[in-house]
Amino acid sequence: MQITNENISHGGRQLVVTHDSNACNCEMKFSVFLPPQAETKPCPVLYYLSGLTCSHANVTEKGEFRAAAAEHGIIIVCPDTSPRGDDIADEDVYFFGTGAGFYVDATEAPFSNHYNMYSYVTKELPALIEKEFNADMSRQSITGHSMGGHGAMICALNNPGTYKSVSAFAPICSPSVTDWGKNAFTKYLGSDESTWRTYDTVALIEDGNKLPEILVDQGTADEFLETGIRISLLEAACKDNGINLTLRMQEGYDHSYYFISSFMADHIAWHAKRLG
Amino acid sequence: MQITNENISHGGRQLVVTHDSNACNCEMKFSVFLPPQAETKPCPVLYYLSGLTCSHANVTEKGEFRAAAAEHGIIIVCPDTSPRGDDIADEDVYFFGTGAGFYVDATEAPFSNHYNMYSYVTKELPALIEKEFNADMSRQSITGHSMGGHGAMICALNNPGTYKSVSAFAPICSPSVTDWGKNAFTKYLGSDESTWRTYDTVALIEDGNKLPEILVDQGTADEFLETGIRISLLEAACKDNGINLTLRMQEGYDHSYYFISSFMADHIAWHAKRLG
Numbered sequence: 439m440q441i442t443n444e445n446i447s448h449g450g451r452q453l454v455v456t457h458d459s460n461a462c463n464c465e466m467k468f469s470v471f472l473p474p475q476a477e478t479k480p481c482p483v484l485y486y487l488s489g490l491t492c493s494h495a496n497v498t499e500k501g502e503f504r505a506a507a508a509e510h511g512i513i514i515v516c517p518d519t520s521p522r523g524d525d526i527a528d529e530d531v532y533f534f535g536t537g538a539g540f541y542v543d544a545t546e547a548p549f550s551n552h553y554n555m556y557s558y559v560t561k562e563l564p565a566l567i568e569k570e571f572n573a574d575m576s577r578q579s580i581t582g583h584s585m586g587g588h589g590a591m592i593c594a595l596n597n598p599g600t601y602k603s604v605s606a607f608a609p610i611c612s613p614s615v616t617d618w619g620k621n622a623f624t625k626y627l628g629s630d631e632s633t634w635r636t637y638d639t640v641a642l643i644e645d646g647n648k649l650p651e652i653l654v655d656q657g658t659a660d661e662f663l664e665t666g667i668r669i670s671l672l673e674a675a676c677k678d679n680g681i682n683l684t685l686r687m688q689e690g691y692d693h694s695y696y697f698i699s700s701f702m703a704d705h706i707a708w709h710a711k712r713l714g
Numbered sequence: 715m716q717i718t719n720e721n722i723s724h725g726g727r728q729l730v731v732t733h734d735s736n737a738c739n740c741e742m743k744f745s746v747f748l749p750p751q752a753e754t755k756p757c758p759v760l761y762y763l764s765g766l767t768c769s770h771a772n773v774t775e776k777g778e779f780r781a782a783a784a785e786h787g788i789i790i791v792c793p794d795t796s797p798r799g800d801d802i803a804d805e806d807v808y809f810f811g812t813g814a815g816f817y818v819d820a821t822e823a824p825f826s827n828h829y830n831m832y833s834y835v836t837k838e839l840p841a842l843i844e845k846e847f848n849a850d851m852s853r854q855s856i857t858g859h860s861m862g863g864h865g866a867m868i869c870a871l872n873n874p875g876t877y878k879s880v881s882a883f884a885p886i887c888s889p890s891v892t893d894w895g896k897n898a899f900t901k902y903l904g905s906d907e908s909t910w911r912t913y914d915t916v917a918l919i920e921d922g923n924k925l926p927e928i929l930v931d932q933g934t935a936d937e938f939l940e941t942g943i944r945i946s947l948l949e950a951a952c953k954d955n956g957i958n959l960t961l962r963m964q965e966g967y968d969h970s971y972y973f974i975s976s977f978m979a980d981h982i983a984w985h986a987k988r989l990g
Contacts, residue, residue, distance in 0.1 A: 696721035
């Protein structure tokens with residue numbers, strides 16, 4: 439692990455880190471904010487998974503999470519959204535390939551060589567955090583935006599007990615039935631749609647996977663609300679399957695970091711309660 | 715005036731605006747955050763002047779000012795740092811020309827055609843804010859970072875009574891005696907250094923200009939502390955001339971927005987008290 443950037447901020451340390459990833463078979467980069475409390479005691483961890491086109495940098499610069507993370511003593515880990523590199527298969531579109539790993543483990547060539555973001559986020563990255571930082575791994579939670587909101591929910595649904603809580607900002611709720619997701623899942627996972635269900639929040643809920651609760655903020659002026667996101671599918675699945683969804687429709691907000699940053703402190707406080 | 719971007723954020727409206735500037739003889743761009751209170755009543759105004767290489771965008775994206783501005787009901791106005799355009803005189807360095815207007819009215823050709831940021835910030839921009847937004851112009855304050863901290867202090871020192879309060883993050887304290895400033899002042903203002911004093915905080919204080927108080931945050935790990943900034947010159951001038959300087963040396967902080975954003979809410983709360 440190499441620390442490539444370090445800035446003191448809000449009393450803590452904001453790092454950018456690179457490391458060789460086995461899961462993704464390439465060098466990966468992420469950011470981690472260590473609150474001041476981590477100097478003296480193990481702190482809980484909140485993962486933030488980013489959306490299409492983003493890297494660790496967007497939320498690190500624009501997410502406005504550090505004040506609340508320092509207040510509550512939470513380590514914030516922000517991975518990249520895909521493997522990256524000249525020798526890594528890609529397509530020249532924003533919704534597939536680089537910046538668009540969809541938090542799956544790809545099974546189809548050539549993507550299966552590197553696009554294994556599910557294993558990266560749920561296994562390799564937590565192991566690295568445990569090894570390198572003063573983290574209490576018995577207290578982990580997860581959140582994310584858009585494609586990363588999808589990622590947060592599928593990680594939580596597939597790993598009961600691992601995360602104390604899950605929330606999302608404008609999440610892609612059912613990639614199997616929306617344009618961005620159908621394209622990506624076909625290429626990463628193949629055309630047998632039965633294999634897609636383990637990476638689709640609505641399908642996972644329909645198939646009986648449980649979560650006690652989910653917090654979601656969603657802007658009413660989000661241009662992707664009726665296309666990529668389809669929040670109503672999540673609402674229906676949660677209602678039908680006894681999952682306590684707190685869905686807050688935020689009037690006039692769009693899909694940008696101006697939206698995310700407005701509710702970031704709320705989400706961190708909500709996770710902090712559940713992280714104990 | 716044209717609104718080129720609008721995002722709802724923290725309950726208010728974050729706008730980016732372009733307009734034809736008489737002072738700078740070109741189109742200028744700035745950002746303005748209207749807190750929710752501005753929907754129903756005139757709100758006080760805090761100007762934030764940015765540093766070398768920046769535009770309105772850096773602080774608008776990374777400054778973390780909206781939560782505090784919404785809490786206190788303050789309009790935040792973030793102008794650009796220079797005129798910009800293909801036909802505007804420039805040099806290919808980061809510390810002069812585009813992105814480096816130094817908040818002076820240039821007297822030397824060819825810069826005097828456009829580089830009139832002092833008149834822009836102290837006269838033209840406030841007049842536009844008064845005309846276009848629900849602003850209480852009897853309650854204005856000013857702050858800034860680095861070159862913009864210099865700008866904030868010279869605006870306040872030269873216009874007693876106009877600003878209720880002034881603060882700065884890592885300000886250039888005496889451009890007349892530091893490399894960045896000597897280069898810029900020679901080209902913008904000519905070689906007669908007596909004309910520089912009206913744009914130099916330390917010289918203005920030595921010449922008897924008064925302020926009741928200044929709040930300054932300064933990182934101890936700031937790479938420019940002993941070169942461009944020279945905070946000790948400000949300390950000495952304030953001490954010798956009865957200006958109440960609250961200088962907070964912030965251990966380990968650098969010159970970046972990770973530093974600025976850490977103390978932004980403090981500065982806004984401090985100005986809010988003085989804006990009433």
